[in-house]
Amino acid sequence: MTGSGKTDVALTAIEDAVGRGLFALVIVPSRVLMEQWHERLTRWMPDHSIGRLGDGYRDRPIDCDVLITTRHSAASRVPLPTSEKGGILVADECHGFGGAVLRKSLLPEYEERLGLTATLERSDDAVDTTLLPYFGGICYRYDFGAAISDGVCAQPRVGFMAVPLTDVERSEYDATEGRIVAARRALKQIKGVPHNPFGDFLAAVHHLATNDAGPDGRAANDYLNAFAARREIVATSSAKYEALGKFAPAIKDADGALLFTETVRAANHAVVRLDPHVAIEIITGDTARGDRGTILDHLRAGTLDAVAAPRVLDEGVDVPNANLGLVVSASRTRRQMIQRMGRILRRKPLGSGARFVIIFAADTLEDPRFSEDRDGFLEEIEEIAEASRIFRPSEFDQLADFLDYTGPAEVIEPETVGTFTPPEPSPDAPEWIATAQPYMELRSPKLPEISQQRVVKEKPRLSTGENPVALQRVGAEWALQCTGCGVMSEPRAYKWQALDDKVACECGR
Secondary structure, three states: OOOOOHHHHHHHHHHHHHHOOOEEEEEEOOHHHHHHHHHHHHHHOOOOOEEEEEOOEEOOHHHOOEEEEEHHHHHHHOOOOOOOOOEEEEEEOHHHHOOOOHHHHOOOOOOEEEEEOOOOOOOOOHHHHHHHHHHOOEOOOOOHHHHHHOOOEOOOEEEEEEEOOOHHHHHHHHHHHHHHHHHHHHHOOOOOOOOOOHHHHHHHHHHHHHHEOOHHHHHHHHHHHHHHHHHHHHHOOHHHHHHHHHHHHHHHHOOOEEEEEOOHHHHHHHHHHHOOOOOEEEOOOOOOHHHHHHHHHHHHHOOOOEEEEEOOOOOOOOOOOOOEEEEOOOOOOHHHHHHHHHHHOEOOOOOOOOEEEEEEEOOOOOOOOOOOOOOOHHHHHHHHOOEEEEEOHHHHHHHHHHOOOOOOOOOOOOOOOOOOOOOOOOOOOOHHHHOOOOOEOOOOOOOOOOOOEOOOOOOOOOOOOOOOEEEEEEOOEEEEEEOOOOOEOOOEOOHHHHHOOOOOOOOOO
16 A cells, blocks of 8 residues: 555565675666665665666675665566575565566565565456465555554545536547447456456456457457547546636645646646646656656645646655645556555645545546446545545535545554564465465456467567657666666667667556
Protein backbone atom coordinates (compact mmCIF):
# COMPACT_ATOMS: atom_id res chain seq x y z
CA MET A 1 0.00 0.00 0.00
CA THR A 2 1.41 3.38 -1.07
CA GLY A 3 2.38 5.69 1.80
CA SER A 4 2.37 3.00 4.50
CA GLY A 5 6.11 2.90 5.21
CA LYS A 6 7.34 0.03 3.01
CA THR A 7 10.66 1.82 2.49
CA ASP A 8 11.23 2.12 6.23
CA VAL A 9 10.67 -1.63 6.60
CA ALA A 10 13.25 -2.26 3.89
CA LEU A 11 15.75 0.16 5.43
CA THR A 12 15.48 -1.68 8.73
CA ALA A 13 15.96 -5.05 7.00
CA ILE A 14 19.01 -3.75 5.11
CA GLU A 15 20.56 -2.31 8.25
CA ASP A 16 20.01 -5.62 10.07
CA ALA A 17 21.48 -7.66 7.19
CA VAL A 18 24.56 -5.46 6.83
CA GLY A 19 25.02 -5.62 10.59
CA ARG A 20 25.14 -9.42 10.26
CA GLY A 21 27.88 -9.15 7.65
CA LEU A 22 25.71 -9.54 4.53
CA PHE A 23 25.99 -7.50 1.35
CA ALA A 24 22.81 -5.62 0.35
CA LEU A 25 21.54 -5.06 -3.19
CA VAL A 26 18.58 -2.72 -3.79
CA ILE A 27 16.98 -2.93 -7.25
CA VAL A 28 14.70 -0.09 -8.36
CA PRO A 29 12.67 0.55 -11.52
CA SER A 30 14.01 4.01 -12.42
CA ARG A 31 16.91 6.41 -12.08
CA VAL A 32 14.70 8.77 -10.04
CA LEU A 33 14.08 6.05 -7.46
CA MET A 34 17.78 5.19 -7.42
CA GLU A 35 18.52 8.75 -6.28
CA GLN A 36 15.73 8.66 -3.70
CA TRP A 37 16.99 5.39 -2.25
CA HIS A 38 20.58 6.66 -2.18
CA GLU A 39 19.50 9.74 -0.24
CA ARG A 40 17.43 7.70 2.26
CA LEU A 41 20.11 5.05 2.81
CA THR A 42 22.86 7.64 3.20
CA ARG A 43 20.89 9.31 5.97
CA TRP A 44 19.78 5.99 7.51
CA MET A 45 23.23 4.37 7.50
CA PRO A 46 25.74 7.26 7.57
CA ASP A 47 28.64 5.03 8.62
CA HIS A 48 28.30 2.67 5.65
CA SER A 49 29.27 2.98 1.99
CA ILE A 50 26.23 3.29 -0.34
CA GLY A 51 26.98 2.73 -4.03
CA ARG A 52 25.06 3.14 -7.29
CA LEU A 53 25.10 1.19 -10.54
CA GLY A 54 23.38 2.50 -13.68
CA ASP A 55 22.51 5.95 -15.09
CA GLY A 56 26.23 6.71 -15.44
CA TYR A 57 27.26 5.32 -12.04
CA ARG A 58 29.64 2.34 -12.00
CA ASP A 59 30.13 1.40 -8.36
CA ARG A 60 31.00 -2.26 -7.77
CA PRO A 61 29.73 -4.54 -4.98
CA ILE A 62 33.27 -4.91 -3.64
CA ASP A 63 33.48 -1.14 -3.10
CA CYS A 64 30.37 -0.68 -0.93
CA ASP A 65 28.16 -2.19 1.76
CA VAL A 66 24.92 -1.46 -0.09
CA LEU A 67 24.55 -1.14 -3.86
CA ILE A 68 21.51 0.48 -5.48
CA THR A 69 20.89 -0.38 -9.12
CA THR A 70 18.20 -0.27 -11.78
CA ARG A 71 16.55 -3.46 -12.97
CA HIS A 72 18.25 -3.40 -16.36
CA SER A 73 21.67 -2.82 -14.83
CA ALA A 74 21.14 -5.69 -12.40
CA ALA A 75 20.11 -7.99 -15.25
CA SER A 76 23.06 -7.05 -17.48
CA ARG A 77 25.84 -6.47 -14.89
CA VAL A 78 24.83 -9.24 -12.41
CA PRO A 79 26.18 -7.63 -9.18
CA LEU A 80 26.75 -10.63 -6.90
CA PRO A 81 27.23 -10.66 -3.10
CA THR A 82 30.79 -10.03 -2.00
CA SER A 83 30.38 -11.32 1.54
CA GLU A 84 31.05 -14.95 2.39
CA LYS A 85 27.85 -14.80 4.42
CA GLY A 86 25.82 -13.96 1.31
CA GLY A 87 23.50 -11.06 0.68
CA ILE A 88 20.01 -9.60 0.83
CA LEU A 89 18.19 -8.44 -2.30
CA VAL A 90 15.49 -5.78 -1.98
CA ALA A 91 13.26 -5.27 -5.03
CA ASP A 92 11.29 -2.02 -4.99
CA GLU A 93 7.96 -2.04 -6.88
CA CYS A 94 8.51 -5.77 -7.33
CA HIS A 95 5.30 -6.29 -9.33
CA GLY A 96 7.23 -4.86 -12.30
CA PHE A 97 9.92 -7.57 -12.25
CA GLY A 98 7.86 -10.23 -14.02
CA GLY A 99 8.70 -9.42 -17.65
CA ALA A 100 10.97 -11.64 -19.73
CA VAL A 101 13.91 -9.21 -19.47
CA LEU A 102 13.38 -7.69 -16.04
CA ARG A 103 12.97 -11.02 -14.24
CA LYS A 104 16.66 -11.64 -14.99
CA SER A 105 17.49 -9.05 -12.33
CA LEU A 106 16.08 -11.38 -9.63
CA LEU A 107 19.44 -12.96 -8.93
CA PRO A 108 19.31 -16.43 -7.32
CA GLU A 109 22.65 -15.88 -5.54
CA TYR A 110 20.87 -13.76 -2.89
CA GLU A 111 19.37 -16.06 -0.27
CA GLU A 112 17.57 -13.30 1.66
CA ARG A 113 14.97 -11.52 -0.48
CA LEU A 114 12.43 -8.78 0.14
CA GLY A 115 9.93 -7.52 -2.44
CA LEU A 116 8.07 -4.24 -1.91
CA THR A 117 4.84 -3.33 -3.68
CA ALA A 118 1.55 -1.61 -3.00
CA THR A 119 -0.19 -3.81 -5.56
CA LEU A 120 0.97 -7.34 -6.31
CA GLU A 121 -0.97 -7.52 -9.57
CA ARG A 122 -0.12 -8.21 -13.21
CA SER A 123 -2.10 -8.98 -16.37
CA ASP A 124 0.01 -12.10 -16.98
CA ASP A 125 0.81 -15.10 -14.75
CA ALA A 126 4.23 -13.85 -13.60
CA VAL A 127 3.06 -13.29 -10.01
CA ASP A 128 2.50 -17.04 -9.60
CA THR A 129 5.26 -18.32 -11.86
CA THR A 130 8.08 -15.87 -11.08
CA LEU A 131 7.56 -13.43 -8.22
CA LEU A 132 6.05 -15.60 -5.48
CA PRO A 133 8.45 -18.50 -6.03
CA TYR A 134 11.44 -16.15 -5.98
CA PHE A 135 10.44 -14.20 -2.87
CA GLY A 136 8.92 -17.18 -1.07
CA GLY A 137 5.40 -15.80 -0.78
CA ILE A 138 3.59 -12.87 0.83
CA CYS A 139 4.88 -12.28 4.35
CA TYR A 140 2.68 -9.30 5.18
CA ARG A 141 -0.26 -7.40 3.72
CA TYR A 142 -1.36 -3.97 4.94
CA ASP A 143 -4.38 -2.23 3.44
CA PHE A 144 -5.63 1.34 3.65
CA GLY A 145 -8.34 0.48 6.16
CA ALA A 146 -5.81 -0.91 8.65
CA ALA A 147 -3.39 1.96 8.01
CA ILE A 148 -6.10 4.53 8.70
CA SER A 149 -7.09 2.76 11.93
CA ASP A 150 -3.43 2.74 12.99
CA GLY A 151 -2.96 6.45 12.24
CA VAL A 152 -0.44 5.67 9.50
CA CYS A 153 -2.64 7.11 6.73
CA ALA A 154 -5.30 9.80 6.57
CA GLN A 155 -8.98 9.01 6.05
CA PRO A 156 -10.26 10.86 2.97
CA ARG A 157 -13.48 12.60 2.10
CA VAL A 158 -14.46 11.65 -1.46
CA GLY A 159 -16.68 13.67 -3.79
CA PHE A 160 -17.83 12.30 -7.14
CA MET A 161 -18.85 14.94 -9.71
CA ALA A 162 -20.96 13.88 -12.68
CA VAL A 163 -20.59 15.65 -16.04
CA PRO A 164 -22.52 14.92 -19.26
CA LEU A 165 -21.13 13.78 -22.59
CA THR A 166 -21.85 15.96 -25.63
CA ASP A 167 -24.17 14.58 -28.30
CA VAL A 168 -21.21 13.64 -30.50
CA GLU A 169 -19.36 12.00 -27.59
CA ARG A 170 -22.50 10.09 -26.59
CA SER A 171 -23.00 8.80 -30.12
CA GLU A 172 -19.39 7.57 -30.29
CA TYR A 173 -19.67 6.07 -26.82
CA ASP A 174 -22.85 4.13 -27.61
CA ALA A 175 -21.38 2.74 -30.84
CA THR A 176 -18.27 1.58 -29.01
CA GLU A 177 -20.39 0.14 -26.21
CA GLY A 178 -22.17 -2.00 -28.80
CA ARG A 179 -18.84 -3.44 -29.96
CA ILE A 180 -17.89 -4.23 -26.37
CA VAL A 181 -21.18 -5.97 -25.59
CA ALA A 182 -20.85 -8.17 -28.68
CA ALA A 183 -17.22 -9.02 -27.92
CA ARG A 184 -18.00 -9.75 -24.26
CA ARG A 185 -20.82 -12.08 -25.26
CA ALA A 186 -18.44 -14.03 -27.50
CA LEU A 187 -15.73 -14.18 -24.84
CA LYS A 188 -18.10 -15.52 -22.19
CA GLN A 189 -18.80 -18.50 -24.44
CA ILE A 190 -15.13 -19.54 -24.25
CA LYS A 191 -14.50 -22.36 -21.81
CA GLY A 192 -12.56 -21.22 -18.75
CA VAL A 193 -13.34 -17.51 -19.04
CA PRO A 194 -14.87 -16.41 -15.69
CA HIS A 195 -17.93 -14.18 -15.87
CA ASN A 196 -17.37 -12.56 -12.47
CA PRO A 197 -15.78 -10.70 -10.82
CA PHE A 198 -14.86 -8.28 -13.58
CA GLY A 199 -11.18 -8.23 -12.60
CA ASP A 200 -10.93 -12.00 -13.17
CA PHE A 201 -12.76 -11.70 -16.50
CA LEU A 202 -10.37 -8.95 -17.63
CA ALA A 203 -7.31 -10.97 -16.56
CA ALA A 204 -8.56 -13.88 -18.68
CA VAL A 205 -9.11 -11.58 -21.66
CA HIS A 206 -5.58 -10.17 -21.39
CA HIS A 207 -4.25 -13.73 -21.14
CA LEU A 208 -6.01 -14.75 -24.37
CA ALA A 209 -5.05 -11.57 -26.23
CA THR A 210 -1.39 -12.05 -25.37
CA ASN A 211 -1.04 -15.80 -25.89
CA ASP A 212 -3.77 -17.10 -28.22
CA ALA A 213 -3.28 -16.76 -31.99
CA GLY A 214 -6.65 -18.33 -32.82
CA PRO A 215 -10.23 -16.97 -32.84
CA ASP A 216 -10.27 -16.72 -29.02
CA GLY A 217 -7.26 -14.41 -29.11
CA ARG A 218 -8.81 -12.29 -31.87
CA ALA A 219 -12.04 -11.94 -29.89
CA ALA A 220 -10.01 -10.87 -26.84
CA ASN A 221 -8.12 -8.26 -28.85
CA ASP A 222 -11.36 -6.93 -30.37
CA TYR A 223 -12.73 -6.50 -26.86
CA LEU A 224 -9.63 -4.76 -25.53
CA ASN A 225 -9.44 -2.39 -28.51
CA ALA A 226 -13.06 -1.37 -28.06
CA PHE A 227 -12.54 -1.13 -24.30
CA ALA A 228 -9.61 1.27 -24.83
CA ALA A 229 -11.58 3.36 -27.34
CA ARG A 230 -14.45 3.71 -24.89
CA ARG A 231 -12.12 4.86 -22.12
CA GLU A 232 -10.55 7.43 -24.45
CA ILE A 233 -13.96 8.95 -25.15
CA VAL A 234 -14.78 9.50 -21.47
CA ALA A 235 -11.21 10.51 -20.56
CA THR A 236 -11.24 13.41 -23.03
CA SER A 237 -14.82 14.56 -22.41
CA SER A 238 -14.95 18.33 -22.91
CA ALA A 239 -17.32 18.80 -19.96
CA LYS A 240 -14.66 17.52 -17.56
CA TYR A 241 -12.31 20.38 -18.37
CA GLU A 242 -15.08 22.94 -18.23
CA ALA A 243 -15.94 21.67 -14.74
CA LEU A 244 -12.30 21.62 -13.69
CA GLY A 245 -12.09 25.42 -13.70
CA LYS A 246 -14.62 25.56 -10.88
CA PHE A 247 -12.15 23.85 -8.56
CA ALA A 248 -9.61 26.70 -8.67
CA PRO A 249 -10.60 28.07 -5.21
CA ALA A 250 -10.33 24.60 -3.62
CA ILE A 251 -6.93 24.08 -5.25
CA LYS A 252 -5.61 27.42 -3.97
CA ASP A 253 -6.84 26.65 -0.45
CA ALA A 254 -5.35 23.13 -0.40
CA ASP A 255 -2.01 22.16 1.10
CA GLY A 256 -0.89 21.05 -2.36
CA ALA A 257 -3.04 19.49 -5.09
CA LEU A 258 -2.36 16.71 -7.58
CA LEU A 259 -4.29 16.31 -10.86
CA PHE A 260 -4.28 12.78 -12.23
CA THR A 261 -4.83 12.15 -15.94
CA GLU A 262 -4.09 9.26 -18.29
CA THR A 263 -2.43 11.11 -21.18
CA VAL A 264 -0.18 14.11 -21.76
CA ARG A 265 -2.92 15.61 -23.89
CA ALA A 266 -5.39 15.40 -21.01
CA ALA A 267 -2.87 16.92 -18.59
CA ASN A 268 -2.25 19.80 -20.98
CA HIS A 269 -6.00 20.42 -21.22
CA ALA A 270 -6.16 20.58 -17.44
CA VAL A 271 -3.27 23.04 -17.24
CA VAL A 272 -4.75 25.31 -19.93
CA ARG A 273 -8.07 25.39 -18.08
CA LEU A 274 -6.57 26.12 -14.65
CA ASP A 275 -3.49 28.19 -15.46
CA PRO A 276 -5.30 31.57 -15.42
CA HIS A 277 -6.52 30.88 -11.89
CA VAL A 278 -3.85 28.89 -10.02
CA ALA A 279 -0.10 28.27 -10.09
CA ILE A 280 0.12 24.91 -11.84
CA GLU A 281 2.82 22.95 -13.66
CA ILE A 282 2.83 19.71 -15.63
CA ILE A 283 5.22 16.78 -15.26
CA THR A 284 5.49 14.28 -18.13
CA GLY A 285 7.96 11.66 -19.24
CA ASP A 286 9.76 14.38 -21.21
CA THR A 287 10.31 16.58 -18.15
CA ALA A 288 14.02 16.69 -17.35
CA ARG A 289 15.08 15.27 -14.00
CA GLY A 290 16.24 18.64 -12.70
CA ASP A 291 13.04 20.38 -13.82
CA ARG A 292 10.93 17.65 -12.24
CA GLY A 293 12.72 18.08 -8.93
CA THR A 294 12.30 21.85 -9.08
CA ILE A 295 8.56 21.56 -9.74
CA LEU A 296 8.05 19.16 -6.84
CA ASP A 297 10.16 21.38 -4.57
CA HIS A 298 7.93 24.35 -5.44
CA LEU A 299 4.84 22.28 -4.63
CA ARG A 300 6.45 21.27 -1.34
CA ALA A 301 7.28 24.90 -0.50
CA GLY A 302 3.80 26.15 -1.39
CA THR A 303 4.91 28.46 -4.20
CA LEU A 304 3.08 26.13 -6.59
CA ASP A 305 -0.59 25.25 -6.06
CA ALA A 306 -0.86 22.09 -8.13
CA VAL A 307 0.90 19.59 -10.37
CA ALA A 308 -0.77 17.79 -13.26
CA ALA A 309 0.70 14.43 -14.24
CA PRO A 310 -0.27 11.71 -16.73
CA ARG A 311 0.71 8.57 -14.80
CA VAL A 312 4.29 9.80 -14.20
CA LEU A 313 3.64 10.24 -10.48
CA ASP A 314 1.72 6.98 -10.09
CA GLU A 315 4.61 4.83 -8.95
CA GLY A 316 7.67 5.31 -6.82
CA VAL A 317 8.27 9.04 -7.17
CA ASP A 318 8.73 10.91 -3.88
CA VAL A 319 5.83 13.34 -4.19
CA PRO A 320 5.41 16.14 -1.62
CA ASN A 321 2.55 15.83 0.82
CA ALA A 322 -0.70 16.99 -0.80
CA ASN A 323 -4.21 16.91 0.64
CA LEU A 324 -6.33 17.34 -2.51
CA GLY A 325 -6.42 14.89 -5.40
CA LEU A 326 -8.44 15.55 -8.55
CA VAL A 327 -8.93 12.54 -10.81
CA VAL A 328 -9.86 13.88 -14.24
CA SER A 329 -9.65 10.48 -15.89
CA ALA A 330 -9.48 7.29 -13.88
CA SER A 331 -6.61 4.93 -14.55
CA ARG A 332 -7.04 1.83 -16.70
CA THR A 333 -5.83 -0.32 -13.81
CA ARG A 334 -6.71 -0.68 -10.17
CA ARG A 335 -2.97 -0.81 -9.42
CA GLN A 336 -2.44 2.72 -10.70
CA MET A 337 -5.47 4.03 -8.85
CA ILE A 338 -4.21 2.53 -5.58
CA GLN A 339 -0.86 4.26 -6.19
CA ARG A 340 -2.71 7.55 -6.72
CA MET A 341 -4.73 7.13 -3.54
CA GLY A 342 -1.52 6.73 -1.58
CA ARG A 343 -0.23 10.10 -2.78
CA ILE A 344 -3.10 11.87 -1.01
CA LEU A 345 -3.64 9.53 1.96
CA ARG A 346 -0.27 10.02 3.59
CA ARG A 347 -0.54 10.94 7.25
CA LYS A 348 -1.72 14.51 7.76
CA PRO A 349 -1.15 16.97 10.60
CA LEU A 350 -4.08 18.19 12.67
CA GLY A 351 -6.25 20.58 10.64
CA SER A 352 -5.42 19.13 7.22
CA GLY A 353 -8.05 16.82 5.70
CA ALA A 354 -7.36 14.46 2.80
CA ARG A 355 -9.85 14.98 -0.02
CA PHE A 356 -10.48 13.36 -3.38
CA VAL A 357 -12.59 14.65 -6.26
CA ILE A 358 -13.34 12.15 -9.00
CA ILE A 359 -14.83 13.80 -12.10
CA PHE A 360 -16.72 11.19 -14.13
CA ALA A 361 -18.82 11.09 -17.28
CA ALA A 362 -22.39 10.32 -16.29
CA ASP A 363 -24.06 7.16 -17.62
CA THR A 364 -20.74 5.64 -18.72
CA LEU A 365 -18.31 3.03 -17.43
CA GLU A 366 -16.94 5.72 -15.07
CA ASP A 367 -20.29 6.21 -13.35
CA PRO A 368 -20.01 4.81 -9.79
CA ARG A 369 -23.77 4.36 -9.57
CA PHE A 370 -24.02 1.54 -12.09
CA SER A 371 -20.90 0.17 -13.68
CA GLU A 372 -20.60 -3.52 -14.52
CA ASP A 373 -16.91 -2.97 -15.24
CA ARG A 374 -15.87 -1.88 -11.77
CA ASP A 375 -12.47 -3.34 -10.91
CA GLY A 376 -12.63 -2.87 -7.15
CA PHE A 377 -11.14 0.61 -6.85
CA LEU A 378 -14.42 2.50 -6.39
CA GLU A 379 -15.60 0.11 -3.71
CA GLU A 380 -12.23 0.36 -1.97
CA ILE A 381 -12.11 4.14 -1.81
CA GLU A 382 -15.78 4.35 -0.76
CA GLU A 383 -15.23 1.82 2.04
CA ILE A 384 -12.36 3.77 3.60
CA ALA A 385 -13.82 7.26 3.06
CA GLU A 386 -14.86 9.41 6.00
CA ALA A 387 -17.79 10.37 3.76
CA SER A 388 -18.54 10.05 0.05
CA ARG A 389 -21.25 11.51 -2.15
CA ILE A 390 -22.15 11.93 -5.81
CA PHE A 391 -22.94 15.44 -7.06
CA ARG A 392 -24.65 16.62 -10.24
CA PRO A 393 -23.19 19.57 -12.21
CA SER A 394 -25.90 21.83 -10.78
CA GLU A 395 -24.78 20.94 -7.24
CA PHE A 396 -21.29 22.39 -7.38
CA ASP A 397 -21.91 24.72 -4.41
CA GLN A 398 -22.87 21.72 -2.30
CA LEU A 399 -19.72 19.91 -3.47
CA ALA A 400 -17.60 22.94 -2.49
CA ASP A 401 -19.12 22.85 1.01
CA PHE A 402 -18.57 19.08 1.15
CA LEU A 403 -14.87 19.55 0.35
CA ASP A 404 -14.45 22.07 3.17
CA TYR A 405 -12.99 19.32 5.33
CA THR A 406 -10.13 19.87 7.76
CA GLY A 407 -9.73 16.30 8.94
CA PRO A 408 -10.56 14.57 12.22
CA ALA A 409 -10.72 16.36 15.55
CA GLU A 410 -7.85 14.20 16.79
CA VAL A 411 -4.95 12.66 14.88
CA ILE A 412 -4.11 9.08 15.91
CA GLU A 413 -0.47 8.56 16.84
CA PRO A 414 0.90 5.35 15.27
CA GLU A 415 2.26 2.74 17.67
CA THR A 416 5.43 0.71 17.27
CA VAL A 417 4.49 -2.91 17.86
CA GLY A 418 7.87 -4.65 17.60
CA THR A 419 9.04 -7.59 15.54
CA PHE A 420 6.57 -9.11 13.09
CA THR A 421 5.73 -12.81 13.46
CA PRO A 422 4.36 -14.33 10.23
CA PRO A 423 1.17 -16.43 10.37
CA GLU A 424 1.06 -20.18 9.89
CA PRO A 425 0.65 -21.34 6.26
CA SER A 426 -2.60 -22.75 4.97
CA PRO A 427 -2.67 -26.60 4.75
CA ASP A 428 -3.24 -26.37 0.97
CA ALA A 429 -0.47 -23.81 0.36
CA PRO A 430 1.89 -24.51 -2.57
CA GLU A 431 4.87 -26.75 -1.80
CA TRP A 432 7.41 -23.96 -2.25
CA ILE A 433 5.64 -22.02 0.50
CA ALA A 434 5.31 -24.98 2.85
CA THR A 435 9.05 -25.67 2.68
CA ALA A 436 10.00 -22.06 3.48
CA GLN A 437 8.80 -19.61 6.11
CA PRO A 438 5.02 -19.50 6.65
CA TYR A 439 3.44 -16.97 4.28
CA MET A 440 0.07 -15.62 3.27
CA GLU A 441 -1.64 -16.82 0.11
CA LEU A 442 -2.51 -14.78 -2.96
CA ARG A 443 -5.80 -15.38 -4.73
CA SER A 444 -5.06 -15.45 -8.45
CA PRO A 445 -7.72 -15.66 -11.17
CA LYS A 446 -7.95 -18.95 -13.08
CA LEU A 447 -6.98 -18.43 -16.71
CA PRO A 448 -8.55 -20.21 -19.71
CA GLU A 449 -6.64 -22.70 -21.83
CA ILE A 450 -4.97 -21.47 -25.03
CA SER A 451 -6.41 -23.05 -28.19
CA GLN A 452 -3.62 -21.87 -30.50
CA GLN A 453 -0.37 -20.68 -28.91
CA ARG A 454 0.85 -17.34 -30.16
CA VAL A 455 4.54 -17.25 -31.05
CA VAL A 456 6.04 -13.89 -30.13
CA LYS A 457 9.55 -13.05 -31.21
CA GLU A 458 11.22 -10.59 -28.89
CA LYS A 459 12.66 -7.75 -30.93
CA PRO A 460 14.94 -5.08 -29.53
CA ARG A 461 13.41 -1.65 -29.92
CA LEU A 462 14.64 1.89 -29.76
CA SER A 463 11.45 3.13 -28.19
CA THR A 464 7.81 2.27 -27.56
CA GLY A 465 6.91 5.32 -29.61
CA GLU A 466 5.73 7.21 -26.53
CA ASN A 467 9.04 8.99 -25.97
CA PRO A 468 12.14 9.59 -28.12
CA VAL A 469 15.66 8.42 -27.36
CA ALA A 470 18.59 10.78 -26.96
CA LEU A 471 22.36 10.43 -27.17
CA GLN A 472 23.95 11.10 -23.78
CA ARG A 473 27.54 11.46 -22.62
CA VAL A 474 28.44 9.08 -19.78
CA GLY A 475 31.81 10.15 -18.48
CA ALA A 476 34.12 9.77 -21.46
CA GLU A 477 31.67 7.44 -23.24
CA TRP A 478 28.30 7.64 -25.00
CA ALA A 479 24.95 5.90 -24.59
CA LEU A 480 21.37 6.08 -25.84
CA GLN A 481 18.72 6.96 -23.25
CA CYS A 482 14.94 6.86 -23.40
CA THR A 483 13.68 10.32 -22.43
CA GLY A 484 10.58 8.78 -20.86
CA CYS A 485 11.66 6.04 -18.46
CA GLY A 486 15.38 6.92 -18.43
CA VAL A 487 16.65 3.44 -19.36
CA MET A 488 20.09 3.60 -21.01
CA SER A 489 22.03 1.37 -23.35
CA GLU A 490 25.49 0.16 -22.37
CA PRO A 491 28.05 3.02 -22.61
CA ARG A 492 30.30 2.90 -25.70
CA ALA A 493 33.61 4.55 -26.48
CA TYR A 494 32.36 6.22 -29.66
CA LYS A 495 29.14 7.95 -30.68
CA TRP A 496 28.64 5.75 -33.74
CA GLN A 497 28.78 2.65 -31.56
CA ALA A 498 26.10 4.02 -29.22
CA LEU A 499 23.88 4.97 -32.15
CA ASP A 500 23.94 1.35 -33.33
CA ASP A 501 22.68 0.10 -29.94
CA LYS A 502 19.15 -0.52 -28.71
CA VAL A 503 17.35 0.70 -25.58
CA ALA A 504 15.19 -1.83 -23.73
CA CYS A 505 12.56 0.85 -23.09
CA GLU A 506 10.14 0.34 -20.16
CA CYS A 507 7.59 3.02 -21.10
CA GLY A 508 5.12 0.58 -22.58
CA ARG A 509 5.37 -2.14 -19.94
